[in-house]
Amino acid sequence: MELSIKNLSKTYPNGVQALNNVSLTIPQGMFGLLGPNGAGKSTLMRTLATLQEADSGTVTLDGIDVLKDKQSVRERLGYLPQDFGLYPRINAETMLDHIAQMKGVGNKAERKELVASLLNRVNLYKHRKKGLGTYSGGMRQRFGIAQALVGNPSLIIVDEPTAGLDPSERNRFYNLLSELGENTIVILSTHIVEDVNTLCSNMAIICTGEVLMQGTPKEGLAQVNGKIYQKSIDKSELEHYREEYQVISTKLIAGKLSLRVESDTDPGNGFESTPADLEDVYFSFISKKVDPITI
Structure with a gap:
């Protein structure tokens, strides 16, 4: 299983070029996309999630044309955006059941089993009757992963997932993401180097809409050692x-x-x-594109 991105470009109406000829090959497992705020990460993630159009380029997921065959992609996609809304008074069990219905799980008994399984997987089953508005930041993120897993996706995209989490919640989230990466393509978009260092076997660094480096963390370190x-x-x-x-x-x-x-x-x-550490790799590439004091 592989996601192939070739020469992807996107310029917004205000003239900002968010993506400039981006090409990446993303294999099964955890893939870290590192870059500062405004680097183009979220634009790339939304494009891969079929939420916005690219100006040019191609994206294929195991032979599926991501930019043209959006419905086929959505059937295989799990997406946790940087900011996602929750109905605060609805409990997790009810909300996840509703999402499963929208994903095409029509059988009530099957949905009940699926919802229980997902809530157990993200360690929220004992909180299933609580309103989502009472959840902590980490619990919200874990619920976000649960909803992204409905439909057994082959591609999971998570955009800045650990921002605002305390250390214990971050560790729980790390463990969950690592487990997911064993059988699927998981793209982790972040500006937190530690996230990539902890989780990802492959990575890329993006800045001002351009890919500056792609490879393993070890290969990145070799360039600055x-x-x-x-x-x-x-x-x-x-x-x-x-x-x-x-x-x-x-x-x-x-x-x-x-x-x-x-x-x-x-x-x-x-x-x-x-x-040298991975943070040095990150800053080495980024500082050649932007003032390091502003990163």
């Missing part, structure tokens, strides 16, 4: 260092600015070589 250097400086010195070095990220620690730069050779001047 031995090139990352760190130094603590005063905040007032930042502009000087930005003029002299390729600064990829900064972090304020105890009043001092921890500076990370990328260099093919030892930059000297008090910089120390430091092991």
Whole structure:
């Protein structure tokens, strides 16, 4: 099973080019799509979910033309958008039953069994009679996954799923997504590097509508290993260092600015070589397209 995206482009009426010749090959498993806000991730996700049109390009899912045969795609799709509405007074069991009806599960006994199975899978069965408006952020996201799983989809798209979750809820969500990725294509769109590092065997980095990198996290790390250097400086010195070095990220620690730069050779001047991580990979690519201070 494979999702193939070739030369996909989209420009909005206001002139913003959200996607610029995007090409990606996404195999079965967890695929992380990393990029800052406004990178084009949500536009790509909505296009794959058949919710908006592309200007040009092709997308195929196991031989299905995603851009033309929308109904066939929707029958195989589970989608959890960044923001999704819930009827606050309806309980989870009733809402999921209604969604299953809309997905074509007509037999009442079959729906009851399906709803119970899905709620158990996302650890919400004991909360099935509670109104959705009483759910925590993590519970809402888990319900969102349950509704996305109705119909046994072969493609699941989740857009910024862990934003706003506390650490324990995030870990529960990680475990659930990892389980889903064993048998389906799961596309995780996020700007949180940790999400991709924890979950995904394949990834891509997108910025200003362009794919900057695609491969495994290990392949990404290989491109920056031995090139990352760190130094603590005063905040007032930042502009000087930005003029002299390729600064990829900064972090304020105890009043001092921890500076990370990328260099093919030892930059000297008090910089120390430091092991690269996936965040360095992300910032290395992104900083070549936009000002790293604005990321």
